[in-house]
Amino acid sequence: MPNSPATNADLLARSLSAVWHPCSQMKHYENFPLVPIARGAGIWLYDYDGKRYLDAVSSWWVNLFGHCNPRINAALRDQFETLEHVMLAGFTHEPVVRLSERLRTLAPVGLGHCFYGSDGAAAVEIALKMSAHYWRNVGKPDKTQFISLKNSYHGETLGALSVTDVALFRDAYGALIRQQATVPSPDWRNAVAGESAEAYALRCAAALEQHLQQHHAQLAAFIVEPLVQGAAGMAMYHPVYLQRARQLCDTYGVHLIADEIAVGMGRTGTMFACEQAPPPQPLPRGERGYGITPDFLLLSKGITGGYLPLSVVMTRDDIYQAFYADETARGFLHSHSYTGNPLACRAALATLDIFAQDDVLAANRHKAAYLNRIARSLREHRAVRNWRNTGMIWAFEVGSPHRDFAQRCFALALQNELLLRPIGNTIYFMPPYIIGEEEIDLLVNRTLQIVDQLG
Numbered sequence: 001m002p003n004s005p006a007t008n009a010d011l012l013a014r015s016l017s018a019v020w021h022p023c024s025q026m027k028h029y030e031n032f033p034l035v036p037i038a039r040g041a042g043i044w045l046y047d048y049d050g051k052r053y054l055d056a057v058s059s060w061w062v063n064l065f066g067h068c069n070p071r072i073n074a075a076l077r078d079q080f081e082t083l084e085h086v087m088l089a090g091f092t093h094e095p096v097v098r099l100s101e102r103l104r105t106l107a108p109v110g111l112g113h114c115f116y117g118s119d120g121a122a123a124v125e126i127a128l129k130m131s132a133h134y135w136r137n138v139g140k141p142d143k144t145q146f147i148s149l150k151n152s153y154h155g156e157t158l159g160a161l162s163v164t165d166v167a168l169f170r171d172a173y174g175a176l177i178r179q180q181a182t183v184p185s186p187d188w189r190n191a192v193a194g195e196s197a198e199a200y201a202l203r204c205a206a207a208l209e210q211h212l213q214q215h216h217a218q219l220a221a222f223i224v225e226p227l228v229q230g231a232a233g234m235a236m237y238h239p240v241y242l243q244r245a246r247q248l249c250d251t252y253g254v255h256l257i258a259d260e261i262a263v264g265m266g267r268t269g270t271m272f273a274c275e276q277a278p279p280p281q282p283l284p285r286g287e288r289g290y291g292i293t294p295d296f297l298l299l300s301k302g303i304t305g306g307y308l309p310l311s312v313v314m315t316r317d318d319i320y321q322a323f324y325a326d327e328t329a330r331g332f333l334h335s336h337s338y339t340g341n342p343l344a345c346r347a348a349l350a351t352l353d354i355f356a357q358d359d360v361l362a363a364n365r366h367k368a369a370y371l372n373r374i375a376r377s378l379r380e381h382r383a384v385r386n387w388r389n390t391g392m393i394w395a396f397e398v399g400s401p402h403r404d405f406a407q408r409c410f411a412l413a414l415q416n417e418l419l420l421r422p423i424g425n426t427i428y429f430m431p432p433y434i435i436g437e438e439e440i441d442l443l444v445n446r447t448l449q450i451v452d453q454l455g
Ligand SMILES: *Cc1c(COP(=O)(O)O)cnc(C)c1O
Pocket: 119, 120, 121, 122, 124, 153, 154, 155, 156, 225, 230, 231, 259, 260, 261, 262, 300, 301
């Protein structure tokens, strides 16, 4: 290959000169260099010097079944030779139809219609627009506001930022954003001494009710990250909050948008996090045991196994029907060039095949139990606080004298063959589901050494 980089140093210099990297102050790379990745195999990433890194954060929470997974590769190779892309307005194709049908059978009952985008933020934009447009179509044009949880993260395009409560990402763009209100987060770390996670979640639900009572006439939707607020530092909360949120949104005529971009696709132990909410009413015997059905369910990140950008907004039939009419303008005219890209849909189908063939959710339960068993010394380390786990997500805070803890920890982890990317003082594990016991041992033991050095 002409121009092929032979070394880490070569690629590093060229990247810094030509590529503007995301989520970065570029100058910081002077002290904390980029990591040039030559190839990936399974849970490991390799640089040009042959050093390896265990991808403990699934490459920003997207990878489910390892890098260069043979089964996903084979499906993509077949799709490459058949159809790489066709526009989805006025046309359709087999991968998008099959994926939509399969998601409908997997998702909470009633979410029968799939609208596609290319990344998570696009899905959020679509859901916000669809919700407000729905209310306009049914004669309630005043319902144009949204609420989200304190410390919520829903992406970084302007609409998504308006429901994202992370000052660092938002403040520079304040003048461009129609800021929306937030309600208290049920994150159990904020409970008062002696208060259970459940009691605290119910207290936050009461605050939500107060807000809905006062503002429902202007409110289109409440958007929430079910069970785990990822970018807030893997804040976890009791599922009863979702049950109450569903009831309250019904009572006050406000849509509930479940942003499962990070937590969907098995990450919290069930295929979708919403399944873990206690159902609002006791289910009739024999009925599927799903918790709640949101009005909109958003998926992205892991949906293609971490291969290709794809997002989907699933919604209910009555919402779909409010757009179905002779008039063009009543329709949902939103589009992206790559909407429903066949390659991405095919990668998603191959990903769902792996879930079905390998009984992944059951295997993950064993892996999670194993990690929790062997992590005792880490969990009980003097510097570790708020150890928590939901499905295949673990997180804890580290008491550390270092103000630049996150950067130091990232660098030290690399020296220890680990890709960790702390959020502030929070270390989290969100490994690909193919992680094995030996790799779990390595992850936990090396992390313990790192905490020992920095704590
Ligand atoms: C990552 C994320 C998004 C945004 O997805 P992008 O693909 O990065 O735009 C939205 N919501 C949640 C909960 C996320 O974790």
